Amino acid sequence: LTTYANLPYVHCLAGKEEEIEKYDIAILGAPFDTGVTARPGARFGPGGIRRGSRRISPESAYDIESGENVFLQWAEIVDCGDAPLTFLDNTIALKQLDKAHEIVSGRTAKSSRSGTPRIVTLGGDHTTTLPALRSVYKKWGKVSVIHFDSHIDTWDPSVLGGGVSHYAGVNHGTFLHIAHEEGLIRNTSIHAGIRAPVVRPKGDRKNDIRCGFEIVKARDIDRLGVAGVIARLTDRVGESPVYISVDIDVLDPAFAPATGTAEVGGWTTRELLSILDGLAGLKVVGADIVEVAPVYDSAGEITVLAAAEVAHSLLGLLVRTPVKAP
Amino acid sequence: LTTYANLPYVHCLAGKEEEIEKYDIAILGAPFDTGVTARPGARFGPGGIRRGSRRISPESAYDIESGENVFLQWAEIVDCGDAPLTFLDNTIALKQLDKAHEIVSGRTAKSSRSGTPRIVTLGGDHTTTLPALRSVYKKWGKVSVIHFDSHIDTWDPSVLGGGVSHYAGVNHGTFLHIAHEEGLIRNTSIHAGIRAPVVRPKGDRKNDIRCGFEIVKARDIDRLGVAGVIARLTDRVGESPVYISVDIDVLDPAFAPATGTAEVGGWTTRELLSILDGLAGLKVVGADIVEVAPVYDSAGEITVLAAAEVAHSLLGLLVRTPVKAP
Amino acid sequence: LTTYANLPYVHCLAGKEEEIEKYDIAILGAPFDTGVTARPGARFGPGGIRRGSRRISPESAYDIESGENVFLQWAEIVDCGDAPLTFLDNTIALKQLDKAHEIVSGRTAKSSRSGTPRIVTLGGDHTTTLPALRSVYKKWGKVSVIHFDSHIDTWDPSVLGGGVSHYAGVNHGTFLHIAHEEGLIRNTSIHAGIRAPVVRPKGDRKNDIRCGFEIVKARDIDRLGVAGVIARLTDRVGESPVYISVDIDVLDPAFAPATGTAEVGGWTTRELLSILDGLAGLKVVGADIVEVAPVYDSAGEITVLAAAEVAHSLLGLLVRTPVKAP
Amino acid sequence: LTTYANLPYVHCLAGKEEEIEKYDIAILGAPFDTGVTARPGARFGPGGIRRGSRRISPESAYDIESGENVFLQWAEIVDCGDAPLTFLDNTIALKQLDKAHEIVSGRTAKSSRSGTPRIVTLGGDHTTTLPALRSVYKKWGKVSVIHFDSHIDTWDPSVLGGGVSHYAGVNHGTFLHIAHEEGLIRNTSIHAGIRAPVVRPKGDRKNDIRCGFEIVKARDIDRLGVAGVIARLTDRVGESPVYISVDIDVLDPAFAPATGTAEVGGWTTRELLSILDGLAGLKVVGADIVEVAPVYDSAGEITVLAAAEVAHSLLGLLVRTPVKAP
Amino acid sequence: LTTYANLPYVHCLAGKEEEIEKYDIAILGAPFDTGVTARPGARFGPGGIRRGSRRISPESAYDIESGENVFLQWAEIVDCGDAPLTFLDNTIALKQLDKAHEIVSGRTAKSSRSGTPRIVTLGGDHTTTLPALRSVYKKWGKVSVIHFDSHIDTWDPSVLGGGVSHYAGVNHGTFLHIAHEEGLIRNTSIHAGIRAPVVRPKGDRKNDIRCGFEIVKARDIDRLGVAGVIARLTDRVGESPVYISVDIDVLDPAFAPATGTAEVGGWTTRELLSILDGLAGLKVVGADIVEVAPVYDSAGEITVLAAAEVAHSLLGLLVRTPVKAP
Amino acid sequence: LTTYANLPYVHCLAGKEEEIEKYDIAILGAPFDTGVTARPGARFGPGGIRRGSRRISPESAYDIESGENVFLQWAEIVDCGDAPLTFLDNTIALKQLDKAHEIVSGRTAKSSRSGTPRIVTLGGDHTTTLPALRSVYKKWGKVSVIHFDSHIDTWDPSVLGGGVSHYAGVNHGTFLHIAHEEGLIRNTSIHAGIRAPVVRPKGDRKNDIRCGFEIVKARDIDRLGVAGVIARLTDRVGESPVYISVDIDVLDPAFAPATGTAEVGGWTTRELLSILDGLAGLKVVGADIVEVAPVYDSAGEITVLAAAEVAHSLLGLLVRTPVKAP
Ligand SMILES: [Mn+2]
Ligand SMILES: [Mn+2]
Ligand SMILES: [Mn+2]
Ligand SMILES: [Mn+2]
Ligand SMILES: [Mn+2]
Ligand SMILES: [Mn+2]
Ligand SMILES: [Mn+2]
Ligand SMILES: [Mn+2]
Ligand SMILES: [Mn+2]
Ligand SMILES: [Mn+2]
Ligand SMILES: [Mn+2]
Ligand SMILES: [Mn+2]
Structure with a gap:
C-alpha cells in the first residue's frame, strides 16, 4: 500500500507466463543486509525509501528546476515490490535476487x-x-559503472572477508571485484565521493584500477566544483551503456545517518543531486540506491527522504534517455 | 517561564484598555498546525523555538560578527506568549490569530x-x-514579501486542498494566494530557496507570477553565491515595506529535520543566516519563522536552535531599521 | 575492550616506577563535565569517541587522500584509557587530571x-x-594554541561564572584566560570557527587579545576558503610549538549535535578535516577533541564518528612532525 | 506492499459495481488526526500498525495459548488499505470515511x-x-460499545471543543456523545481502563450515564483482577451486538508511548490482551484500534507492536463468533 | 509561559518586602544536577516536568477516582518558577536554594x-x-521523611564521594545522612522502593538505621500489596509532620527512563500513584519529585508525564490535610 | 576499558599454553547476529550489556535483598572480552565460537x-x-535447559529456515532442535515465558516435546505467581546439571525494546529477576543472556540495564552453587 512515490504496484515477480500490466521502468526492492561488515539494518531499506517518498505524487511532480514531470512522459514506471530473499543464507539470497532481476527485466516493455x-x-x-x-x-x-560511494568496494575477497571462506568473500565490499571477475563491467568505470581508507598501501588501488575504475575523491569537489565532477564522470563513461550505483554513504552522515558504514566528510545532498541531474544524456541501463538502514535515521527521517530523491533523480536519467537493448 | 531569549514576558494579549508595559517589538507564538498536508506537529513550534533560544541572554548577546547587541538598542523587545488558538476549527483559529495580531500591534509603541x-x-x-x-x-x-521556503505556497486553493471545500482551501500551501486575492501584498515579492515540485506544469508558476512573485531557487545559490542571492532579494523589494517569512524547510533536512514537509537539497544554516543578515536596511514591518515541528527534531535539538537564531537575525533587521507607519 | 581505533591498551597510569609497554603518542580520556554552563554529558565523551572509532583498524587504515597509514609509521600509538576523575569536586578532578598528564607524559618515549x-x-x-x-x-x-571552537573561551572568570566564587570561575569558558594567567600560552595563538556572542561589548575581545588570540570567524571561510583559513592559522603560529584544541561545537549542529553548547552556522566536517590536514608540518606538541556529549547524538552516531575522525587527523599531525622536547 | 499481517490486499474501495475478491473481515485504515486536542500524528497510525504486524504470517500464526490460527479458519480476512481522507476539512473527511465504511461493508461476504x-x-x-x-x-x-480508553470520550461538544463552533465540537473526546445523540448505541455500553480527569465535577459523569456507559476504572483491575474485569464487561453487554473500540492510550505510556493523549497509571499489554481474549463469545460486529501516533514511539517500535497484537486479538473475537446481520 | 499544570505564575522569589499575590502551596523548580555520580541532566528536570503537565488544566481536573479537583479547593496553588542556581559551584548553589526556600515559605499564606x-x-x-x-x-x-527511591541516599560522605573532599561529600547519595547530622529529621523515617546495592556489607545499613530509616524494598510489594505498603508507611510516620521525597528512579526504567541512576526491577507508575494517594491524611509539610533528566526520556515523554502526575498526587496530599505551623 | 561490571579483563582467549590470570567464572561476548529472521543488531549486544553494567562496582555491590556481594565470594569472576567472530559466514563464526568456549572453559579454574x-x-x-x-x-x-524466551526455539530447520539449505537451517529459532539432535540436552528441559505463535498447528509442539521441553507460558504467571513459576522450573530440572539461557525478549518490549524479535505481553523485569533469584541452589553449569540489539533501545538504555542485571543474577546462581565437573 506504500509504493515508491505512490506509483502503481505491479506483480512483476509473478510467473513469466502470467499476464500482468506492462511497464518500462521497474522499482524493485532488495531486502538483504547479511553481506555487511559493520552496522546491519539495510534489510529494511526498501520499505524506508518508500516511506521517504510518500509525499511524491506522480500526477503532480513537476520539477521546479527542469519543469518536467518524470512520471508523466513516455515511460510507464511501476513498483514491483520486494524480491523474496532469505536472511539466512547469502548464497541462496543472491540467487533469489538474480532470478528476480531475470523475471522483472525479462518481460516485454x-x-x-x-x-x-x-x-x-x-x-x-x-x-x-x-x-x-x-x-x-x-x-x-x-557496462561502465558510475559508483557513488565513500568506499571503493573493489576489494579482493581475500582482503575483505579475511579469506576464511568463499562464502565470506562475497560481500558489500567485494561485489565490484567479483563483477569484474565475472566480466560484467568495462574498463571505463569510475568511483565518485571516495574517502574511506583502504586496507593495503598499494594493492587495493592497483586492484581497483585492474577492475576498471578511476576515482573522484570526496574532497575533489572542492577543487573541481559540481560541474567539474560531472565532466569527470561523463567523460569517463562516454557513449557506453552505464549502470549507476549510489551507496547512500557517499553523503556525509549529517545528511544520511541511516547507513551501515558511515564515513564523515562526505557530500551534501544538494551536491549529490546536482551531480546526478548533470548526468542527463548518459545511456543508463540500470541503477540503484543502496545501504539505507532506517533504524539509524533521525526522527525527521532525513536519510530516507534523501534516498527517495536520489531514486527520483535516477528515474529522471532513465526517462530522459531511452536505451534500446542490442 | 521560558520566554524567547529570556526576554521579559508582557501580557500583550490583555484587553486593549488594560494598562501593560510598552514595547516596540513583540514575539508572538502561533500554536496552529491543522492547515498542513503532511506531518503535523508545528503546534508545538513556539515552545520549541523558545527552548532553542534558552541560552541567549539579552544582557550578553554581543554579536561576534557585527559587534552589536540586538536586545540593548533603542527597541524594547518582549515576548507576548502564545495566541490562544483552538486546534479544532481552522476558521475560528485564524480569526483568533487575526484578533491577537490586532491587539498586539494595536498598542502604542x-x-x-x-x-x-x-x-x-x-x-x-x-x-x-x-x-x-x-x-x-x-x-x-x-507589503513586499520575502518568502524563504522550499515550496512556493501560492497554490490556488482549487489545486491544493482538492477543491473539496472552501474550508480545505485555506492552508499552508495557499495562504500567499489568498493574501494576494485579499490585496495584501505587492507585485514585488520574491521566493528564496524553492525546490519542491509544483502540481501543474505551467499553471502553478503562472499563478505565482500573478500573485507577485519571482523565484530564487535553492540551487541558484551555487551560481549566485550568498551575495548574489542578497542582491536579488534586495533589488526586488526596493524601498517598499517588507514582510519576511521564513519557513524552516528552506533549510536542508540535515539542518532542520523538525518540520512537516521537509525537502532535501536545501540551504545550510550558515547560508541562510548570512543571507538574512545581508538584508539589513530593508524596511521590515513584520516577520515570522514557521513550520517548526519539534517532535521530529534530533536529540541535539538542532532545528529549534536554528529557528531561534533565525528569529534572532530577524529581530536584528527590525531593530536596525525602525519603520514609521504611514 | 573498546579502545580508540582498536589500538592496544597500555596501563600508562600505573605508578611511575611500574614497567609498562613504551609508547610515543598516548590517547587519554578525560571524563569530566562539571565545568559546563549549558547541557552536561561530556563525561561520556571518551567512551563515545572510542565507539565512534570502532571501524578504524590500525593495520588497514591507509588514507585514500594521502596514501599513508598514521598508525604504521615510526610512532607507537596507544590508548591509556581514562584518567580517574571525580564528578563531585572540580578542584580535585582537575588535580587528578594534572597528575594523569604528568604520569602519561612523564615516561620515556x-x-x-x-x-x-x-x-x-x-x-x-x-x-x-x-x-x-x-x-x-x-x-x-x-605554546601557541590553535583553538577550534564556536566560543572564544577566554572569558574572565568574573564575567563567566558570575564572580560568585573562585571555584565557579574555573570552567569551560574561562580556561584559556586562566592558561594565559598561568603563563602557559604564547601571544601567537588563534581561534578558528568563532560565532557565538560575547558577554561584554568590548571587554571580552580586549581580554581575548590580551590572552594572545586572533580570530578566524566561522563565516570567514566563505571569503577565505579552506586554503585561506589554513594560511591564517599556520602564519599565526609559525615555528612555535603548537597545541591544537578542537571543541566539537566548531562544527555546525547538523554535523555534531552531540555537544553541550551547540551554535548553529558552523563549519562542515569536510571543511574542518580539510583544515586540520592542512596544518601538516606544524610542531604539534599536544592536542585534544572535547565537548562531545553522546546522549545528544542521533541514532546514526554522527557526532562520535566526526570526533573519531578529528582525533585521527590530529594523530596524523603528530606523527607527521616529531617534536623533540627542549 | 506492507499489509496488516501480510494479509492479501483487496481493492475493497473500488466502485460498488466493480468485481473484486470476496472477504468476510476487512482491515481498513483511517488516516485522520485533526480531531485531536493534544499531540497530533495518528494520521500515520494505520501505516505504523501495519509495520508493527510485519512479523505475523497468516500461514504460521498458531497461537501458543489457544492453539488456533485466526487467519486459517472460516473467515477470509483481507486488508483494504486506507480510506482516502483529506487532512484539511474534518467534515469532509468524516463523510469520506462514512462512505468508505458503506462501500467496504456493503459488499456480499x-x-x-x-x-x-x-x-x-x-x-x-x-x-x-x-x-x-x-x-x-x-x-x-x-450496539453496545466496549470502550477501552483512559478517557471517557462522551464529553458534550459544548464542554470539549469550547462551544466555539459546531465544527469544533466533533472531535476525539465527543464522538461517543454524538453517537448516542444519533441513536447508534445502546444503554448497555461500558468503558474500561478510565483514569483521565473529567472537566465538570458532576456533569460529565451524568452525561456519560445518559449516553449509556458504566465505568471500569484503570485501578479497578487491582481489586477485580483480569477475570473480574472480563466479567464486568461481558455481563454488561450480554447478548447484544457489540462494538469494541480500543484507544491505545488505555495502556500505560510505558507500553504505548506513541499516542496523542497519554495518561500514566494504565494497564499493561499483558493485562489488556488477556482481557480482550476473555471476551470470546461476544457478538462483535465491528472493532477498532485507534490513537496510534507512531512518531512518539521508541526505536523499538513498542506501541505499534502492541497495537498490531490488539488487532490480532480483535480479529480472533470476530472469527470466533460469526454474527448474522438481521 | 509553561507553568506546572498551567497554574498562575507568581514571582514568589521577589524581595521579601515586595507585594505579590498570595498563595498557600508553591511549586518551585530547582535546576541543579552537579551532585550526581552517574548520568547528569536533571538540571532540565523542572522544565521537563512542566512540559509533562501541560495537559492538566486547573479548571477541569476532576479526578475520576476521587471526584475531586485538587486545584479548586481551599488552597491557592501557584508556580514560582525556578530558583536561580549556578551550575558551577555546588556550595553556592545549595545556599541559593536555601535562600529561595526561605523566601518562598517565608511569606504569609x-x-x-x-x-x-x-x-x-x-x-x-x-x-x-x-x-x-x-x-x-x-x-x-x-520531620519524618517518606523517601521513595531505589537508593537509600543515607550514605556517609566518606563512603559516597570517596572522602576526597568535604565538597565532594555533599551529593545526591548523602543528603539524608547530612540531614540527619543537621538534626532535621526524625527517627521515624522510612524508605520505599529500595533495590540498589549498598557499598558496605553492614555499615551502610547500620548508618541508615542510625539516620532514622526503615526500609520497604521494591520486591516487598509483591508480598504486601499496595495496601500493605501504604500501611507500613503510614504506621511508621504516625502523627508526625511528614516530608515526602520522590526520586523518580523508584519507578522501573520502563516507566521512567529519564533519570540519572536508573535501577531495573522497580515499581510501576500505577503502583506508585496508588501508594501516594493512599497516604491521604498524613500531615505533609513539604514534598518533592526529583532526579528527572529529560534528555533520557523517550519520544513519548513518558517520564515527565509520570513525574507531572506524581506532583499532582503530592499536591492532593497537601490540599487534603492543611497543616498549621506550630 | 569497559568490562562487564568493571571486572578485571583477562585475555582468556590467548593460546592454551599461554600463562594468564586464573578465574572461576568467565564473561564472554559473542558478537553474532546473522542467524536472525527479523531485526538484526545483536552483534552489538555484548558492548551494550557492558555499558549497561557500568555502574556496578565489584567492591561495593552488596545486594539489598540478599545482603551478599556476588563478586566478593570464593569465585574469581573476570571478563574475557569478545570471541572474534566473522559476520560474513555463520558456519565459520559458530566454529570460531566453539573454539572460544573450548579455550575459555579449558583452563584450570x-x-x-x-x-x-x-x-x-x-x-x-x-x-x-x-x-x-x-x-x-x-x-x-x-544438561537440562531452562530457557527464558517468548519463542520456543526448537523449530525444525525445515520449518524455520524454509528448507532452502542446511546453512539457512542453523539459526536463532532452531538451535535447541539442533542441540537435541546432537544429544547435548536432557529430556528434563523447560521453556519459560513463551507467547509467540508457532508455525505448525501440532508439529511444532510435538517436536518441542521430543526435544525435551515443557512450557511455562507467559500468562501462566498470572495464575501461578512468581513462586509457582519457580517451583515449575526447579521441579522440572531437579538435581541435573542446568544451563540457563535468557533471551531478553522474554521481557515485555516495554522493559526490553532493544531486541530483534520483540513480542508484546511479556514479563516485567521485576518478575524475571525474582524468578531467576528463585533458582538459587540449582547446579548451573553455564548461562547466557542473548538477543540484545542496542540500536533499538530507548535513550534511557533500559534494555541494557535490564540485561546487565540479568547477567548479575545469573552470576549469583553460579557463585551460590559451585559445580564440580565429573
Ligand atoms: Mn559505502
Ligand atoms: Mn558500497
Ligand atoms: Mn515549506
Ligand atoms: Mn511554507
Ligand atoms: Mn564551544
Ligand atoms: Mn570550548
Ligand atoms: Mn484516550
Ligand atoms: Mn479515546
Ligand atoms: Mn535514586
Ligand atoms: Mn535519590
Ligand atoms: Mn526470542
Ligand atoms: Mn530465542
Whole structure:
C-alpha cells in the first residue's frame, strides 16, 4: 500500500507466463543486509525509501528546476515490490535476487522506445548490486559503472572477508571485484565521493584500477566544483551503456545517518543531486540506491527522504534517455 | 517561564484598555498546525523555538560578527506568549490569530521611532502568516514579501486542498494566494530557496507570477553565491515595506529535520543566516519563522536552535531599521 | 575492550616506577563535565569517541587522500584509557587530571624521534584542556594554541561564572584566560570557527587579545576558503610549538549535535578535516577533541564518528612532525 | 506492499459495481488526526500498525495459548488499505470515511456464516470510530460499545471543543456523545481502563450515564483482577451486538508511548490482551484500534507492536463468533 | 509561559518586602544536577516536568477516582518558577536554594488554614532535597521523611564521594545522612522502593538505621500489596509532620527512563500513584519529585508525564490535610 | 576499558599454553547476529550489556535483598572480552565460537571448588547458545535447559529456515532442535515465558516435546505467581546439571525494546529477576543472556540495564552453587 512515490504496484515477480500490466521502468526492492561488515539494518531499506517518498505524487511532480514531470512522459514506471530473499543464507539470497532481476527485466516493455524494462533497485546492502549487474550484462553487455560511494568496494575477497571462506568473500565490499571477475563491467568505470581508507598501501588501488575504475575523491569537489565532477564522470563513461550505483554513504552522515558504514566528510545532498541531474544524456541501463538502514535515521527521517530523491533523480536519467537493448 | 531569549514576558494579549508595559517589538507564538498536508506537529513550534533560544541572554548577546547587541538598542523587545488558538476549527483559529495580531500591534509603541509595534511570529504552520499579513496591511499598506521556503505556497486553493471545500482551501500551501486575492501584498515579492515540485506544469508558476512573485531557487545559490542571492532579494523589494517569512524547510533536512514537509537539497544554516543578515536596511514591518515541528527534531535539538537564531537575525533587521507607519 | 581505533591498551597510569609497554603518542580520556554552563554529558565523551572509532583498524587504515597509514609509521600509538576523575569536586578532578598528564607524559618515549610522549586527550568538557596545557608547558614551554571552537573561551572568570566564587570561575569558558594567567600560552595563538556572542561589548575581545588570540570567524571561510583559513592559522603560529584544541561545537549542529553548547552556522566536517590536514608540518606538541556529549547524538552516531575522525587527523599531525622536547 | 499481517490486499474501495475478491473481515485504515486536542500524528497510525504486524504470517500464526490460527479458519480476512481522507476539512473527511465504511461493508461476504463483512478499523484518532458506529448501526442496529480508553470520550461538544463552533465540537473526546445523540448505541455500553480527569465535577459523569456507559476504572483491575474485569464487561453487554473500540492510550505510556493523549497509571499489554481474549463469545460486529501516533514511539517500535497484537486479538473475537446481520 | 499544570505564575522569589499575590502551596523548580555520580541532566528536570503537565488544566481536573479537583479547593496553588542556581559551584548553589526556600515559605499564606506556604519542589538531583528539609525544619521542626527511591541516599560522605573532599561529600547519595547530622529529621523515617546495592556489607545499613530509616524494598510489594505498603508507611510516620521525597528512579526504567541512576526491577507508575494517594491524611509539610533528566526520556515523554502526575498526587496530599505551623 | 561490571579483563582467549590470570567464572561476548529472521543488531549486544553494567562496582555491590556481594565470594569472576567472530559466514563464526568456549572453559579454574571455569555468555543472537551447549556438554555431559524466551526455539530447520539449505537451517529459532539432535540436552528441559505463535498447528509442539521441553507460558504467571513459576522450573530440572539461557525478549518490549524479535505481553523485569533469584541452589553449569540489539533501545538504555542485571543474577546462581565437573 506504500509504493515508491505512490506509483502503481505491479506483480512483476509473478510467473513469466502470467499476464500482468506492462511497464518500462521497474522499482524493485532488495531486502538483504547479511553481506555487511559493520552496522546491519539495510534489510529494511526498501520499505524506508518508500516511506521517504510518500509525499511524491506522480500526477503532480513537476520539477521546479527542469519543469518536467518524470512520471508523466513516455515511460510507464511501476513498483514491483520486494524480491523474496532469505536472511539466512547469502548464497541462496543472491540467487533469489538474480532470478528476480531475470523475471522483472525479462518481460516485454510497454513502450517500443526501450524494448527491455530497466530496473531501479532499492537496497539492501551493496552486495545487491551484483545481481543487478549480472542482469544488465545479459541484456546490454558490459557496462561502465558510475559508483557513488565513500568506499571503493573493489576489494579482493581475500582482503575483505579475511579469506576464511568463499562464502565470506562475497560481500558489500567485494561485489565490484567479483563483477569484474565475472566480466560484467568495462574498463571505463569510475568511483565518485571516495574517502574511506583502504586496507593495503598499494594493492587495493592497483586492484581497483585492474577492475576498471578511476576515482573522484570526496574532497575533489572542492577543487573541481559540481560541474567539474560531472565532466569527470561523463567523460569517463562516454557513449557506453552505464549502470549507476549510489551507496547512500557517499553523503556525509549529517545528511544520511541511516547507513551501515558511515564515513564523515562526505557530500551534501544538494551536491549529490546536482551531480546526478548533470548526468542527463548518459545511456543508463540500470541503477540503484543502496545501504539505507532506517533504524539509524533521525526522527525527521532525513536519510530516507534523501534516498527517495536520489531514486527520483535516477528515474529522471532513465526517462530522459531511452536505451534500446542490442 | 521560558520566554524567547529570556526576554521579559508582557501580557500583550490583555484587553486593549488594560494598562501593560510598552514595547516596540513583540514575539508572538502561533500554536496552529491543522492547515498542513503532511506531518503535523508545528503546534508545538513556539515552545520549541523558545527552548532553542534558552541560552541567549539579552544582557550578553554581543554579536561576534557585527559587534552589536540586538536586545540593548533603542527597541524594547518582549515576548507576548502564545495566541490562544483552538486546534479544532481552522476558521475560528485564524480569526483568533487575526484578533491577537490586532491587539498586539494595536498598542502604542514604547519608542517614538516606530510608533507601531512590530511583531515576529513564531509558528505554527505557514497558514499563520496570513493573519500576520492582514495585520501589517492595516498598518503599513501592501507589503513586499520575502518568502524563504522550499515550496512556493501560492497554490490556488482549487489545486491544493482538492477543491473539496472552501474550508480545505485555506492552508499552508495557499495562504500567499489568498493574501494576494485579499490585496495584501505587492507585485514585488520574491521566493528564496524553492525546490519542491509544483502540481501543474505551467499553471502553478503562472499563478505565482500573478500573485507577485519571482523565484530564487535553492540551487541558484551555487551560481549566485550568498551575495548574489542578497542582491536579488534586495533589488526586488526596493524601498517598499517588507514582510519576511521564513519557513524552516528552506533549510536542508540535515539542518532542520523538525518540520512537516521537509525537502532535501536545501540551504545550510550558515547560508541562510548570512543571507538574512545581508538584508539589513530593508524596511521590515513584520516577520515570522514557521513550520517548526519539534517532535521530529534530533536529540541535539538542532532545528529549534536554528529557528531561534533565525528569529534572532530577524529581530536584528527590525531593530536596525525602525519603520514609521504611514 | 573498546579502545580508540582498536589500538592496544597500555596501563600508562600505573605508578611511575611500574614497567609498562613504551609508547610515543598516548590517547587519554578525560571524563569530566562539571565545568559546563549549558547541557552536561561530556563525561561520556571518551567512551563515545572510542565507539565512534570502532571501524578504524590500525593495520588497514591507509588514507585514500594521502596514501599513508598514521598508525604504521615510526610512532607507537596507544590508548591509556581514562584518567580517574571525580564528578563531585572540580578542584580535585582537575588535580587528578594534572597528575594523569604528568604520569602519561612523564615516561620515556619508545622512539628516539621525540623522546617525550605526546598526548591526544579525548574530552570531557573544555576545562580539561587546562591540565593538558599545564602538562605541555612543563615539557615544551609556552605554546601557541590553535583553538577550534564556536566560543572564544577566554572569558574572565568574573564575567563567566558570575564572580560568585573562585571555584565557579574555573570552567569551560574561562580556561584559556586562566592558561594565559598561568603563563602557559604564547601571544601567537588563534581561534578558528568563532560565532557565538560575547558577554561584554568590548571587554571580552580586549581580554581575548590580551590572552594572545586572533580570530578566524566561522563565516570567514566563505571569503577565505579552506586554503585561506589554513594560511591564517599556520602564519599565526609559525615555528612555535603548537597545541591544537578542537571543541566539537566548531562544527555546525547538523554535523555534531552531540555537544553541550551547540551554535548553529558552523563549519562542515569536510571543511574542518580539510583544515586540520592542512596544518601538516606544524610542531604539534599536544592536542585534544572535547565537548562531545553522546546522549545528544542521533541514532546514526554522527557526532562520535566526526570526533573519531578529528582525533585521527590530529594523530596524523603528530606523527607527521616529531617534536623533540627542549 | 506492507499489509496488516501480510494479509492479501483487496481493492475493497473500488466502485460498488466493480468485481473484486470476496472477504468476510476487512482491515481498513483511517488516516485522520485533526480531531485531536493534544499531540497530533495518528494520521500515520494505520501505516505504523501495519509495520508493527510485519512479523505475523497468516500461514504460521498458531497461537501458543489457544492453539488456533485466526487467519486459517472460516473467515477470509483481507486488508483494504486506507480510506482516502483529506487532512484539511474534518467534515469532509468524516463523510469520506462514512462512505468508505458503506462501500467496504456493503459488499456480499465470502462466507455464508456472516453474510455481511465486518470491519476492523486502524485509526486515526478516536473520531474515526463515529463513522464505524454509523456503519454497524445500519447493518446490525444499535450496539453496545466496549470502550477501552483512559478517557471517557462522551464529553458534550459544548464542554470539549469550547462551544466555539459546531465544527469544533466533533472531535476525539465527543464522538461517543454524538453517537448516542444519533441513536447508534445502546444503554448497555461500558468503558474500561478510565483514569483521565473529567472537566465538570458532576456533569460529565451524568452525561456519560445518559449516553449509556458504566465505568471500569484503570485501578479497578487491582481489586477485580483480569477475570473480574472480563466479567464486568461481558455481563454488561450480554447478548447484544457489540462494538469494541480500543484507544491505545488505555495502556500505560510505558507500553504505548506513541499516542496523542497519554495518561500514566494504565494497564499493561499483558493485562489488556488477556482481557480482550476473555471476551470470546461476544457478538462483535465491528472493532477498532485507534490513537496510534507512531512518531512518539521508541526505536523499538513498542506501541505499534502492541497495537498490531490488539488487532490480532480483535480479529480472533470476530472469527470466533460469526454474527448474522438481521 | 509553561507553568506546572498551567497554574498562575507568581514571582514568589521577589524581595521579601515586595507585594505579590498570595498563595498557600508553591511549586518551585530547582535546576541543579552537579551532585550526581552517574548520568547528569536533571538540571532540565523542572522544565521537563512542566512540559509533562501541560495537559492538566486547573479548571477541569476532576479526578475520576476521587471526584475531586485538587486545584479548586481551599488552597491557592501557584508556580514560582525556578530558583536561580549556578551550575558551577555546588556550595553556592545549595545556599541559593536555601535562600529561595526561605523566601518562598517565608511569606504569609493566603488561607488561614495553614498560615505558612508549603512547597513542592521540582528537581533537580536529589541533593536539592537538603535545602527543602532545612526549610521545613525551620517552620515545623523535625520531620519524618517518606523517601521513595531505589537508593537509600543515607550514605556517609566518606563512603559516597570517596572522602576526597568535604565538597565532594555533599551529593545526591548523602543528603539524608547530612540531614540527619543537621538534626532535621526524625527517627521515624522510612524508605520505599529500595533495590540498589549498598557499598558496605553492614555499615551502610547500620548508618541508615542510625539516620532514622526503615526500609520497604521494591520486591516487598509483591508480598504486601499496595495496601500493605501504604500501611507500613503510614504506621511508621504516625502523627508526625511528614516530608515526602520522590526520586523518580523508584519507578522501573520502563516507566521512567529519564533519570540519572536508573535501577531495573522497580515499581510501576500505577503502583506508585496508588501508594501516594493512599497516604491521604498524613500531615505533609513539604514534598518533592526529583532526579528527572529529560534528555533520557523517550519520544513519548513518558517520564515527565509520570513525574507531572506524581506532583499532582503530592499536591492532593497537601490540599487534603492543611497543616498549621506550630 | 569497559568490562562487564568493571571486572578485571583477562585475555582468556590467548593460546592454551599461554600463562594468564586464573578465574572461576568467565564473561564472554559473542558478537553474532546473522542467524536472525527479523531485526538484526545483536552483534552489538555484548558492548551494550557492558555499558549497561557500568555502574556496578565489584567492591561495593552488596545486594539489598540478599545482603551478599556476588563478586566478593570464593569465585574469581573476570571478563574475557569478545570471541572474534566473522559476520560474513555463520558456519565459520559458530566454529570460531566453539573454539572460544573450548579455550575459555579449558583452563584450570582458580578455586578448587569447581575445577572447571564456567562461562556466562553475552549474546549475540540466540544461535550463540549452541556452541555454549556443546561446550558444557563436553565438561558436564547432558544438561537440562531452562530457557527464558517468548519463542520456543526448537523449530525444525525445515520449518524455520524454509528448507532452502542446511546453512539457512542453523539459526536463532532452531538451535535447541539442533542441540537435541546432537544429544547435548536432557529430556528434563523447560521453556519459560513463551507467547509467540508457532508455525505448525501440532508439529511444532510435538517436536518441542521430543526435544525435551515443557512450557511455562507467559500468562501462566498470572495464575501461578512468581513462586509457582519457580517451583515449575526447579521441579522440572531437579538435581541435573542446568544451563540457563535468557533471551531478553522474554521481557515485555516495554522493559526490553532493544531486541530483534520483540513480542508484546511479556514479563516485567521485576518478575524475571525474582524468578531467576528463585533458582538459587540449582547446579548451573553455564548461562547466557542473548538477543540484545542496542540500536533499538530507548535513550534511557533500559534494555541494557535490564540485561546487565540479568547477567548479575545469573552470576549469583553460579557463585551460590559451585559445580564440580565429573
Ligand atoms: Mn558500497
Ligand atoms: Mn559505502
Ligand atoms: Mn511554507
Ligand atoms: Mn515549506
Ligand atoms: Mn570550548
Ligand atoms: Mn564551544
Ligand atoms: Mn479515546
Ligand atoms: Mn484516550
Ligand atoms: Mn535519590
Ligand atoms: Mn535514586
Ligand atoms: Mn530465542
Ligand atoms: Mn526470542
